[in-house]
Amino acid sequence: MAGINEFNKALRAGAAFGLGLAGFVGVSEDASALPSFARQTGQNCSTCHTAFPQLTPFGRRFKLGGYTAGGGIDTQFPPISAMFMSEFTHINRGLNGPPGSNYAPAPGGGYNSNNNWLDLSNQVSIFYGGKIWGNLGAFVQATYAQDAGGNGFAWDNTDVRYADTRQIGPFDVLWGLDANNNIGVQDVWNNMPAWGFPFFTTTFGFQGPSAGTLLEGSQGWGPGQVVGAGGYVFINDMVYLELSGYGGTSHDFQWAITGGPASNLLSGVAPYYRVAVEKNWGEHSLEIGAYGINANVITGGNAALPAGTFGWPTDIITDNAFDLQYQWITDVHEVTLRANYILERQQLTSSLLQGISTNNVDYLRSLKIGAEYVYKNTYAFTATYFNVNGTADMTLYSANSNFSPNSEGWIFDIAYLPFSRGGPSIWPWANAKFGLTYTLYTRFNGASSNVDPYATSAIDNNVLCNGGSVTPYCRSASDNNTLLAYAWFMF
């Protein structure tokens, strides 16, 4: 009986994914290889992306130039694109712990609510991407996602720019003004978490380790919950300097546009900086940079406070990051090496007061090192090592082993991009990506075994788990290993 059930499940998963593969549906979370960009410039996706959304030196300059470069077809019509994404998620071991554990059954979705999820229409997005007029251009995404957050269309990543050039003495300066709605979406090197690897994560089950830095989205500020504006210069095609500020949007606005407020409020203006040097020679491109943000956060402020309350103590979150990117791009091979290190200092005045943290100051360090190889813009292979570690905090990480935020592992991705160098002749700007991502945890929320300290058996408590996963209730880091299959299509 069980055997038949298993077979059925496998069959349905296989059939469904096959359907995705057939190109019927599919698409990405943060897709940006916009068909409207391809129409506008006349270029293939592969000019600006190795395997999207990873940018090439040309893609970076197209974006910094305000999405306004043309050369393609002048449609006299808004540059609209659409995308569709399907995904299938398999977690190594079901999320079926007993009540009270961290791994209680996950709600909804899929054919097996414990460790397999499938959604053929996981996400639908509509984009406005390209030149608005003259030097003004934009990338605007609206997304309908049914699993990730709320249900319904929501304002997604947006980046509006005005960019021009000017010769100042010996310097060729490309300068721009930018407004955006998500910290880091304006950046052009794919180390910044907003556009960094992994480009797709599952929207099902659990969302990975519990600890992350602000820049990695730990405050839960989705697009539109904060908005930012700033200016940048790019000097001699080499030195990039940017200064921006972010502020929170109002509750009413968040309800109206983003599907609801996040629980943590950004108070005041958070300054953000980015410096980078990119040197290009022949087929090589090397970037070294730093960036950071300093934010006053009222943790849990949404529940605790009405909008616009003043005088409440804040947590001060300071992120400073260093990044490195090397690319070797020929007409056949494309190698991208990425390294990113974020150091976060959390001054937890507000959290401490509210009993959310035990320490006054916590540190968090997040490292990612990865390599991507793409063959003829069509087959992409990526391997990335990640390591998050920081100060143990009895309250903040009360659910973690040893109250530690530490997690570590690898992410492998293989993808097939049939249309990077031009889509089907009736719609040459189409783009598609079909891929498999495997996330492997060697450490998860503080430990490699017994990562769910609340797991208890009916008769005994967690003691059973010490020394490894010996009972059905104990969970090791590798039980959270996740396979994600995705299919996306853009047109």
Next chain:
Amino acid sequence: MKQIGLTVASLAISFLAAGPLHAQQLDPLALLKVTPASVPDHNCVICRPAPPLYNPRPDSPYPLALLPLPPANGPPVKNCTFCHGVSAQGLGVVPRLAGQRAAYIEKELGAFRNHSRDNPYSALYMWNAVPNLPPETARALADYFSREAPQAAADGNRALVDQGRALYQAGEPQANIVTCVVCHGPDAQGVGAIPRLAGLSYSYLKRRLEQWNQGYHQTAKPMPQVTRSLSASEIDALASYLSFLDDRAASR
């Protein structure tokens, strides 16, 4: 269900968005039966119509009138500089255009358009950059870039400069190597449709000289014959020498 509706709607919008361009340039049916424009196919039955020559339209009126934006003027330089560099000094594999001879730029744009310049990076990038470039705009761009002051890439091997200079100026008659100076000029600044070489990047010069021997761009007379007798080390020396030539003055 809702998603399917949305998908259909977004598809419709997206096709609608491209509607005018189908009418203008890309008849999808014509696309299905094209013979590549590159192949001078004398007995082609269904030939692709010649690309329409349209007048470059001024930017359409700003639709929202929200911001007092200045109108774009001059040729659409941005269409080229996101690859060729902010002031067209070259970037990575992309050659410098600043200070290049206008007549040569125009000639090359034609060679990209008819695909006779078929070097791998030409096919990958430049073939897509020119099909919608009207001749008037191509001329205006060529003129614009030729007036920009070039900077020398100066990225070759300094140790080879003397050897390169000797080859450039005197050739090597016994090895059947002609002098470059007779055509490209004493300071390698070019003349007419003969390109300026001074200060182009080492990797670009090297690649160009090598690729003629690999069979690419055979229409670029007389260069395929000129490079035939050049050895790898001679190409290295020439490319190194030329990359250092200082040439601030813009040419026409």
